[in-house]
Amino acid sequence: MKQDFKILGTRPIRPDGLDKVTGKAMFGSDKSVTGMLHARILRSPHAHAEIVSIDTSKAEALAGVKAVITGDDFADVENRWARYTMQNCMAQGRALYDGHAVAAVAAISKTVAAEALKLIEVEYKILPHVTDVDEAMAPGAPVLHEGVKARKLGDDVSGNTVGYYSFGHGDIEAGFANAELVIDRTFKTAAVHQGYIEPHGCLADLGGDGRGELWCSTQGHYMVREVCSEILGIDSSQLRVTASEIGGGFGGKTTVFIEPVALKLSQKAGKPVKLVMSREEVFRASGPTMSASMDIKIGMTKAGKITGAHAKLRYQGGAFPYQMVMMGAMSAFAAYDLEHVQAEGWDVMTNRPKMISYRAPGAPMAVYAVESVMDELCQKLELDPIDTRLMNAAREGTKSSYGPTFKAIGLVEALEAAKAHPHYSAPLAPNTGRGVSCGFWFNFGGQVSVSMAINADGTVNLIEGNPDIGGSRASISMMAAEALGIEYDRIRTIVGDTASVGFSDVTDGSRVTFAVGIATINAANAAIKEMCKRAAKIWEIDAEAVEWVDGAAQPSGHNAGNFPPMSLAEIAATSGKTGGPIAGHHEGAPDKAGVSFGVHMVDVEVDPETGFTSIKRYTAFQDVGKAIHPAYVEGQIQGGAVQGIGWALNEEYIYGEDGLLQNPGFLDYRIPVASDLPMIDAVIIEVPNPGHPYGVRGCGETAIVPPLAAVSNGVAQAIGVRMFELPMSPPKILKAL
Amino acid sequence: MARVVIFGSLRAFTNGEGEMEIDAQTTRELLRKLATLHPALAETIEAGVSLAIDGEVFKEAWFTPISAESEVVVMPLMVGG
CATH class of the missing domain: 3.30.365.10 (Aldehyde oxidase/xanthine dehydrogenase, molybdopterin binding domain)
Known part of the structure; x- marks a missing residue:
């Protein structure tokens, strides 16, 4: 090397x-061509409803309207994953969540298109809905799709349970029997959005001859080509897709939400069609990440050795089958060298927008729960949190909790760097606490x-x-x-x-x-x-x-x-x-990507009168293999930390009893802004990846994994009460106090 | 023969059998033999699996060589964000 x-x-x-x-720079909504039309999408106002009928005649008769489409305009797709994607872009038969697309219009202006939407008459028959993961998993819950329940599951879970995974080794009961302290806790985390600055936007031009051009903001234009050509029944060679500059994606642009709709409208109108989501549409109808309900049980000796660990993770991923809890189950205990460990996970459907990846998908919530219990064990046994993690840390040769035996990894180096950093020994002010957490991501x-x-x-x-x-x-x-x-x-x-x-x-x-x-x-x-x-x-x-x-x-x-x-x-x-x-x-198709570990340390101050948490100091340590361009690497680490802080403190999808999203906008969905934060100090650790000629590891995702627990552990120390639910928004902290 | 470890929930499709030995030169050959040995696992293999060969994770790489001393961990297909 x-x-x-x-x-x-x-x-x-x-x-x-x-x-x-x-x-x-040209982003998704920046491209225009002569004669193009503007599109708008009509969305369901109900959490779950049968679409009895849609009458588009009045909209079609409006001057300036060039095309109207509904789910009936899309032919069936054989591949079931492509079919789910298509039905997420445009409902067929049933609207499955608040904001689900039910019709779309292309017109000579945005104003005409918006007027036309008002003229579309949809008759709905409202159906029972479910938005909470535990309720959706329980027998008797309204089932979103029949026949997709995971194989080998019994009657103790509903048909919404579309995936089950289990990882681990050893005998966890024997492990707990050897413990001197066992802590068993239940945690909940809210669904959060990727929060990219740039909404989804595209310009589609699909001619009657089946040849098309598509300009869009995406993390994968070949994926867009494959999915759209399958949904529209055209050869992939005939659809040329160009990726615009991208104003953030963070996993949220690894699928399509509007591109098949724009292409179908263009095909029907015979003209180019521009389609751009509003911010409200981004929240209501583009994928957030999963919310979670989790049980974590860890046993430890008085000296700090973990004797057994067990996680039960229940993730809800919205209105269609998906596979993501697996990554949480694989990540949960990856930081530790354990003899007895098991992590189980269940993927569950609900009447919410279909989830899509968000930076290290599935890992942050699982690691949050595990690292919270680790912190509580250290607190109760009066152990140093970094020394305890070092005692149990995975290293080269460790058989990981998810199967493979680790090659060269940098967790120990990151922990040692954290312990030696001046941040760790700096004095704490009143109402302030210091939290630490490990994090992990696979890299591909x-x-x-x-x-x-x-x-x-x-x-x-x-x-x-x-x-x-x-x-x-x-x-x-x-x-x-x-x-x-x-x-x-x-x-x-x-x-x-x-x-x-x-x-x-x-x-x-x-x-x-x-x-x-x-x-x-x-x-x-x-x-x-x-x-x-x-x-x-x-x-x-x-x-x-x-x-x-x-x-x-x-x-x-x-x-x-x-x-x-x-x-x-x-x-x-x-x-x-x-x-x-x-x-x-x-x-x-190179493999051997090399996993990555990080350790985050944060000082938080909690105002006992308002419950408001402010970040006073933050230091992130991460093994990146070889930092090609250190400034970009530091930016990745800083960005991940900030997104994790938002997840920990404020961000959440809030649903009412009616199953409708209550906060589809940045005024009510609070992400951290620059004035909320100190400078995030990124410390680069370089343990070369033997699978790359220059030692490179991926570095973009690991940094969002540790902040949730680091902040939560800091808050626990600051207020003397441990929180078991994210976000820890001021009202929740005040209630805990 | 390579030592094949079936991980976690995939064991539900191998009648609980977690480890076995399979004579194979490549991942493709190994997966074919595994699907023949445990037909309930064939659907999962067809949909895609990840393999850890002596600690290195591979995704759908048919012609990755496997030695007689290799440990091959069969896991669900891993996806990223």
């Missing part, structure tokens, strides 16, 4: 910075394509297929520069559309810097091989006798010949005469 770098670890200026600060690899062109002037263009949601254009250019041995600013990396480079998986799982990085290094090596060949031709020696050193070809030894090094620019300048353009490309 390479460890001596010239480019990696530096902080060059970000390539998208100027466009973004000057307003030049997956399918990737990269195409690299060496230009005649010695510069390099690189096309990759993953939307840049966290600085990947910079990190990929840096890895290309490192591999080629040239300056960073000689390279421009762009995100190609679906017709310009091979398939790439969605930008998720903290996979892009890892996977696209490997593809980039391989593409560079292919180009280097060709450049060595060209130099060999010029020198009239064997290609095998040429090596690449510091951005230039040179004879590999005295026996090969005595020629001065020939730089990339020199080889590129003559490429037209030595065999034509020089390029490299790589397509693959």
Whole structure:
């Protein structure tokens, strides 16, 4: 593994910075074309209702309306996951949650489209609904879809229970029998939204010949192409999808909500159609993450050794089958080396919007519950929270609670860094508490394509297929520069559309810097091989006798010949005469992504009169393998910490007894803003991932996992009362006091 | 022969059997033999599984080599965010 770098670890200026600060960058709603129509979506005002009839005749008769569609305009889809996606984009037969789309209009203006929505007459028959996970899982609950209950489950759970997972090893009862203190607690966390600044927006143009163009804000335009072409029954080659700049996704843009609707309207109207969600629609009808109800039981000796651990996780993921509690069950105890451990999880449907990933999906709530019990054990046994975690920490060779045996990991290094940090020994003010928590995320690899062109002037263009949601254009250019041995600013990396480079998986799982990085290094090596060949031709020696050193070809030894090094620019300048353009490309599906651990430490102050919690100091430690561009890495760690703080303190989907969402807007759904927070101090730990040539691990998700428990543990110390439910909003804290 | 560990809830489809030995050169061959051995697991394998081979996690990589000394942990398909 390479460890001596010239480019990696530096902080060059970000390539998208100027466009973004000057307003030049094009986001999902920024693209317009002559003659385009504007679309609006009619949404269900009920939590659960049969759609008895929809009369669109008056809307269609309104001047300026060019197309109206309902669920009847979409043909059935064989693949059940694509069918769920389609039926989430447009209800068929039943509206399954408040905000579920039931019809859509395309018109010559937004005003006309909004007027047309008022003319659509929908007759509903209201059905019983359920929005709470425990109620939805109980026998007798209204079942959203028949025949999707997880295999092998009994009558003790309802048909809404669509998944069951169990991980672990050993004998947990024997483990608890060896404990000197066992704590068994129940926790609840609210559903929270990814809260991206940019609402979903797209511009669709699908002609009668089946050829289409789609511009949209997404984390995966190949995914958009595959899903939309399946739903619309067209060949994927005929639908070209271009990813706009993205104003945040955090997992929330790993599916489609509006794109099939815009394409269908365009097909019906014969014109391009622009469709942009309002913020209210984003809250009501684009996926939040799951809410959770969890039982955690941990046994410990007086010395701090964990003897047994058991988690029962019940997640609700909205109105369609999904699979995500598994990640919570796998993450719950990943930080610890345990002899006796079991984590079980149940996925449950409710009358809420269909969940979609949110940064380390499934992990933050499970880890919150586990790390809260860990803190309570340390408190009751008068143990140091970091020393206790170090005593039990997973390390290289640990058989993880979810199965694999860990390779090189950096949890111990992160804990030791936290213990040695001045933050840990700083004095605390009155009404202030200090919380600590570990966190974990898997990181992934997956399918990737990269195409690299060496230009005649010695510069390099690189096309990759993953939307840049966290600085990947910079990190990929840096890895290309490192591999080629040239300056960073000689390279421009762009995100190609679906017709310009091979398939790439969605930008998720903290996979892009890892996977696209490997593809980039391989593409560079292919180009280097060709450049060595060209130099060999010029020198009239064997290609095998040429090596690449510091951005230039040179004879590999005295026996090969005595020629001065020939730089990339020199080889590129003559490429037209030595065999034509020089390029490299790589397509693959790298694995061995390498897991990542983090440790967060926070000082919180709680006002005993108002119950308001303020963050006074925050330090986050995370193993990132190798930080390609440390400023971006710090930004990822800071962003994750802030989102976790919001989850802990204020953010929540609030439903009334009527099953309607009470707070679909940022005034009533409180996310942290800059003035709420101190500077988040990010401490980068580098334990190289043996699965990457430069040691890279994903770093985008781990940081949202520890904050929930860290903040909660800090609040427990500050007020002397432990909270078992998130968010810990001021009214709840006042009530606890 | 590789030692195959069926993890957690997947054991419901192997009659509770958690460990077995399978002679296979690649992940594809291993999964095929596993599905033949435990037909109830075939649907899950078809839908996709993740494998940890000697501690390294692989997702649907058919031709990853497996040695006779390997430990292969079969897990549900992992997805990210």
